Amino acid sequence: MATTPRKTTAKKAASPKAPAKKAPAKKTAVKKAANKTQATTASAAAFVGAIADAGLRADCEALLRLMRKATGEAPVMWGPAMVGFGRYSYTYDSGRSGEWFAVGFSPRKANLTLYLMAGFDRHTALLGRLGKHTVSKSCLHVKRLADVDLAVLEQLVAAAYGAITQRK
DSSP states (O other): OOOOOOOOOOOOOOOTTSOOOOOOOOOOOOOOOOOSSOBOSSOHHHHHHTOSSHHHHHHHHHHHHHHHHHHOOOEEEETTTEEEEEEEEEEOTTSOEEEEEEEEEEEOSSSEEEEETTOSGGGHHHHHHHBSOEEOSSEEEESOGGGBOHHHHHHHHHHHHHHHHSOO
């Protein structure tokens, strides 16, 4: 009995150089995330008035007056715990853009944090005369206002506000 030879087909091995074919990606719209913290319609005076610690409340009331005088702006609540004065627009190299307050403050557990969004590079002389404080990129931290010279603080706030709002 004669057998007929079987036809065999060899499968081609995938070439290590050839990339595997992928299904075409679905096009989806890239949604830009909004800033987590936004300006609100809440009252800054009511927020400060509700601070339980009398010393911290008095410092925050003084900051409301000082920053209003230094900027000529009314206070605006940003999120549940930040008080800002003035606004500026920014755009990062990544293309992300938004709006933020120019200067502001927040009563934190450890200290008062003042936000001077222009940074401190141009203000080293004022910082040297300010009194007891620490700084990070755009934040000035003080335990209480009694630790700093309020006239120097007002100059620093006015200078930082002017630097950020005059920028183009």
